[in-house]
Amino acid sequence: MQDLSSDKPSLLLFCFIGEFKDLPVFAIRKAKKNTMIHCYKNNGYNIVLDVNSGSVHVVDEMVYDMIQLIEPLYEQGIKDADTLTAAALHVGGLKFPEDEVKEAVLEILELAEAQQLFTKDIYENYVDSFKDRQTVVKALCLHIAHDCNLACKYCFAEEGEYHGRRALMSFEVGKKALDFLVANSGNRVNLEVDFFGGEPTLNFDVVKQIVEYGRSLEKTNNKKFRFTLTTNGVLMNDEILEFANKEMGNIVLSIDGRKEVNDRMRPFRGGQGSYDIIVPKFKKVADSRNQMNYYVRGTYTHYNLDFSEDVLHLADLGFEQISVEPVVAQPTDDYAIREEDIPKLKEEYDKLAVEMLKRKKEGRPFNFFHFMIDLQGGPCVAKRLSGCGSGCEYLAVTPWGDFYPCHQFVGNEAFLMGNVDDGIVRDDIRYEFKQCNVYAKEKCRKCFAKFYCSGGCAANSYNFHGKITDVYEVGCELQRKRIECAIMMKAAEAEFTEN
Amino acid sequence: MKHIKTLTTRDLKESMKKGGCGECQTSCQSACKTSCTVGNQTCEKLK
Numbered sequence: 001m002q003d004l005s006s007d008k009p010s011l012l013l014f015c016f017i018g019e020f021k022d023l024p025v026f027a028i029r030k031a032k033k034n035t036m037i038h039c040y041k042n043n044g045y046n047i048v049l050d051v052n053s054g055s056v057h058v059v060d061e062m063v064y065d066m067i068q069l070i071e072p073l074y075e076q077g078i079k080d081a082d083t084l085t086a087a088a089l090h091v092g093g094l095k096f097p098e099d100e101v102k103e104a105v106l107e108i109l110e111l112a113e114a115q116q117l118f119t120k121d122i123y124e125n126y127v128d129s130f131k132d133r134q135t136v137v138k139a140l141c142l143h144i145a146h147d148c149n150l151a152c153k154y155c156f157a158e159e160g161e162y163h164g165r166r167a168l169m170s171f172e173v174g175k176k177a178l179d180f181l182v183a184n185s186g187n188r189v190n191l192e193v194d195f196f197g198g199e200p201t202l203n204f205d206v207v208k209q210i211v212e213y214g215r216s217l218e219k220t221n222n223k224k225f226r227f228t229l230t231t232n233g234v235l236m237n238d239e240i241l242e243f244a245n246k247e248m249g250n251i252v253l254s255i256d257g258r259k260e261v262n263d264r265m266r267p268f269r270g271g272q273g274s275y276d277i278i279v280p281k282f283k284k285v286a287d288s289r290n291q292m293n294y295y296v297r298g299t300y301t302h303y304n305l306d307f308s309e310d311v312l313h314l315a316d317l318g319f320e321q322i323s324v325e326p327v328v329a330q331p332t333d334d335y336a337i338r339e340e341d342i343p344k345l346k347e348e349y350d351k352l353a354v355e356m357l358k359r360k361k362e363g364r365p366f367n368f369f370h371f372m373i374d375l376q377g378g379p380c381v382a383k384r385l386s387g388c389g390s391g392c393e394y395l396a397v398t399p400w401g402d403f404y405p406c407h408q409f410v411g412n413e414a415f416l417m418g419n420v421d422d423g424i425v426r427d428d429i430r431y432e433f434k435q436c437n438v439y440a441k442e443k444c445r446k447c448f449a450k451f452y453c454s455g456g457c458a459a460n461s462y463n464f465h466g467k468i469t470d471v472y473e474v475g476c477e478l479q480r481k482r483i484e485c486a487i488m489m490k491a492a493e494a495e496f497t498e499n
Numbered sequence: 500m501k502h503i504k505t506l507t508t509r510d511l512k513e514s515m516k517k518g519g520c521g522e523c524q525t526s527c528q529s530a531c532k533t534s535c536t537v538g539n540q541t542c543e544k545l546k
Contacts, residue, residue, distance in 0.1 A: 054511040058504045104502040115512065116505060126515060139525035156533075190522050190543065196532075226524075230532070299533075328533045372539035375508040379540050380518025384511070388526045388535045406527060451511065452538030454526070460533070475534060483538065494506055 035075050035118045038448035039068060042488040043354055049487065051448050052123070055116040056375060058491045062096050063104050070108055074118050081105050127385050127439050135434055136186035139389070140177055141396040141407045144169045144207055145198040149234050151269045154299060154327045154335055156408055157198060163411035167399035168203040174210035176420035177397045182221050184423075194228040196396075196407055201235040204243075211247045228252065230297075232266070233278035236285065245288055253282045256298040257310020257324065264303060265335070283318060291320040295369060298324040301335035305344045308352040315359070315366045323369030326478055328460055337474055346481045353485040357492050373452065373486040384438070384451040390458050391417070391433025405433055408459030433458065436468050443471045449480045509545075520544065 036051040046064040048057040059067065066088040073087060085102040088094050094101055111117035147166045148157070178193070185191055193214065195207050207229070214225040229244055230252040244251055255278055256262040263273025286294055296319045300307035307324055314322050326345070329336035337345070352368065359365055378384075388394065391405030398410055401420035409415040418425040438444045438455040456479070460472035522543040526535050 052511065054508045056506040056508055058506070060502045063502045107500045107503050110500075111503065111505065115510070119512065122512065123515070133519075136521070138521065141527070188521055190524075192525055194527075297532075325534055369539065370536065374539055374541050375506060377541045377545040378509055379523055379537050379542055380514035380520075381511050382515070382519035383521075383523055383540070383542075384537055388537075390527070393521070394525045394527065407532065453535050454537040455535070457533065457535045479534065479536075486538075490506055491504075494504070 033072070033075070034120045035071060036121065036446075036448060037067065037071055037118070039064060040484055042350070042484055043357075043492065045488050045491045047484075047487060047491060048117075049448060050117050050119055051451065052121045053116055053119040054375070054378075054451065055111070055119075056487055056490065057111065057117065058494075060104075062094060062100065063108065065094055066092050066101070066104065067108065070105070071118055074109075074112055079109060079112075081109060084109070123381055123385060124439050126381070127437055131435055131437070133434075134186070135392040135430075136188055137181055137184040137393060137395060138188045138190070139192040139194070139394040140181050141194045141196045141394070142169065142174060142177060142210070143197060143396060143398050143407070143410065144174075144195050144200040145202040146399050147202055148197060148199045148232070149202065149268065150199070150232050150266055150274055152232075152266045154265055154301060154329060154333075156328070157410075161198075162398070169206055169397075169399040169401075171206050171209045171213075173397070173399065173401040173420055174206060175213050176401060178210065178214050178217060178225075180420055180423060182217055182223055185223065189222060190224050190226060192226045192228065194230060196230050199232055199234070200229060201231050201240055204235075204240055208243060211243075215247075226250075230254070232274065233281045233285075234274060236278075236281040241285060241288060244285075249293060251285060251289070251294040252323075253278075253285060253294060253296045254298070255279070255282060255296050255314070256300070257304065257307065258313045261300075261304045261310055262298075265299070265301060279317065286319055286321070293321075295321045295323045297369075298322075299327045300324055301327040301329075302337055302341060303335055305341055306348060307345070308348040308355070311352055311368060312355060320366045321369070322366060325370060326475065328457075328463070328472070328475065330463075337478075339474060342474065342477050345478060349478075349481050349485050353489055357489060360493070361496065370482045371486045371489060373483065373490065375487075375490055381451070384454055386437050387454045388457065391436075392430050405429065406459060408457075409462075433468065440469045441471055443473075443476075447476070447480070449476070449483050452483045453479050509542075514542075517544070518542075 038049040040047055046059045048059050069092045070084050084105045088101050145168050146161050181191055200207055211227055226249040227247055228250040229248045232254045259275040262275045266274050296314050311322055311324050326337050396404045396407040396410050403417040404410045404415050417429045424430055438450045441455050444450045444455050456471050458468040460475055461470045462468050464472050524540055526537050
């Protein structure tokens, strides 16, 4: 795939000096680039993403070939159709009739004037004011159990214990956590609570008590709790399912895909695989929720680089809501994704996207979480700039009531922020996370994907670089690929609808 | 247009005017616990 997103001064522009000496020098000498388009080809589509407006254009070969040339000229103030046409023909070397080139130039200019192309990045000053915003807490990840009945090899919780002791959260701690959430949520109505672990079903009575308590707080405080359960499914039974279907807005069911893939990384402590036990239970969960408001969620590693087969396996089992994402591991881990794996993984995403489109056409669609993109109703810029909210809007709570910026920081004492009794006592940590946004990360500034990943995962950045304002490069490469595929799929779906 | 087809998208710049209510989902509460994805989320006001 050709990546035309470089913002280096184009050689063509220097040639341009020779051809068009009467043009002002400033048109040639490229100033600081304030526009950003990302052009790529995927599955037969030529796609131009205007990063700053979020507009997506599907263009023909001629426009694709000329648009990178026209962008800097337009940015420098050259908006005359004849000049731009001449530039495309004589500098770009386009082999198309002049009248057609001019027609395309006029279309480009029309979109630019409509602020759908070559739009400027006007958000950096906005984010400065955003840094000083009053934040509220709106989501908690409750570590109901630091214990697990599986011994997944890649678990960042180290078999549920998070580098610490085995422990179960008491109702008292859970109750205080919800009180803290309500008291610190300001005017936010929707509050999210994820029952996480370890394995939360090991402490399910407390889950039920906390939910009941949360519901009792809703009316008097004008709040609405959205509960999520993340489970490995081993203990799933009718009682848990009935409760979950009544109370949980979302259930995340952990499974990696094909039996041999799942069982390699997700064994019991005794070594036996979990696939045969969980698959029938997960099918029942999915069907009982009418194939909505759940995800089967897997992790792929160096051992299943052909992970598209795992996604399709899950789809073939009848699951319609699927999320499978790359493992995050230290380079020393044998299962870690390596840089040399990236080309193969990108091919897998392409393959998966094409297969998903095929299945959709055939009337048997499924959702892949990481290809889902909401172009029309997606988040506002404020959300896109401010990241995941860890450390300020989102906190993890340990079984004994300590606060950490998110589940991935739990166990790292440097990030212990407070507890359910004293609240946030390390405001410096909250401040650090609050300042962390797309513009705080130098590598994100030039990335076309910045408004879709929101600057990436702070924990990944910390784990690889020792600070939260960097990025995890392997993750970024794959994220960019997923976004390209997701946008291509939107283009393809628009074409289906049109036809 | 003959050469360009534009998909319908939300204008990010426009979203500055009325955005930032914060009622939307926290990204890690959905189905990713090891990455950050916001582009797939839906604005609560547009639901």
